[in-house]
Amino acid sequence: MKKITILISGRGSNMQAIIRNIQSGILKEICTIQSVFSNKKNAAGLHKASKLGIPTHVIASKGIKRKIYNALLLDWLKNENPDFIVLAGYMKILSPEIIQEFPKKIINIHPADTSLHQGLHGYDWAFENKLKTTKVTVHYVDEGLDTGKVIGKKEVDISDCKTIEDVEQKGLKIEHKFYSECLKKIFEDK
Ligand code: GAR
Numbered sequence: 001m002k003k004i005t006i007l008i009s010g011r012g013s014n015m016q017a018i019i020r021n022i023q024s025g026i027l028k029e030i031c032t033i034q035s036v037f038s039n040k041k042n043a044a045g046l047h048k049a050s051k052l053g054i055p056t057h058v059i060a061s062k063g064i065k066r067k068i069y070n071a072l073l074l075d076w077l078k079n080e081n082p083d084f085i086v087l088a089g090y091m092k093i094l095s096p097e098i099i100q101e102f103p104k105k106i107i108n109i110h111p112a113d114t115s116l117h118q119g120l121h122g123y124d125w126a127f128e129n130k131l132k133t134t135k136v137t138v139h140y141v142d143e144g145l146d147t148g149k150v151i152g153k154k155e156v157d158i159s160d161c162k163t164i165e166d167v168e169q170k171g172l173k174i175e176h177k178f179y180s181e182c183l184k185k186i187f188e189d190k
Contacts, residue, residue: 002031002187005082007090008038012045014088014109017176018183019052026180030187035080039069039092061092070095077101086183087141091120096143106141107186109179111171113153114139118146123168132159134167136175138182151186154178 006015015036021027036049039061046056059076061069074097077085087108099106112122113135126134134156140148156174161167 001029002083003034003081004031004084004086004183005034005077005080006036006049006086006088008036008043008045008088009040009091010043010045010089012036012043012048012089013172014175014179015045016048016052018086018088018180019049019054021180023052026184027187030184031084034082037073037076039073039090045089067095070098074098074101084183084187088179093145094141099141099143104140107151107183108139108141108146108148109175110137110139110146111168111175113137114146114150123171124164126158126171127161127164127167133157134171136171136178138179152178152182 006018008015018027019033022031022033033054035055035057036045037057038046039059041058041060046058049056057076059069059072077098078101083105085102085106087106094106110122112125114137117125135153136156137153138151140151142148154174156171158167158170161170
């Protein structure tokens, strides 16, 4: 069984979907979750994790130098020693030292096709460009911005979406299912 740690910065809906799948869905008996980490002490996802019985840990990134924050995070991650680090709406860039410590062990979900749009606001980008379909991407994290090896992409039909919120809602629904499916494949080494 793989041991995972999930990193979040906010709402934590992907985190919640993964934990539920570990507790009683497609990730049961495939991985265990040892902790949820947030760089924001008020992240709504922290309450969700606690309610689901998962230990949480915060290192507030606000107000401290990026280098110091990343060094503290690296120390904490080394101590946790997870088999995989799963980013779920974690909005900070991981330092090269962290990436090098966990090669091919850090996974992210991105709300766009990483070959077409990198960085923040993937659903806004799809809406503003009037796309009929967009994609979500699950990928390994390397030292670039959303440049890591793709694990899977899934299409989202947004042709009937009237607002950015509609696009996000449709995309998240797909993310919540697709992320766990990709994790299952990786953890089973298929
Ligand atoms: C998700 O849409 C995720 O794909 C995106 O943030 C949202 C987090 O929602 N991630 C990124 O943009 C990473 N660059 P959640 O906190 O409810 O899972």
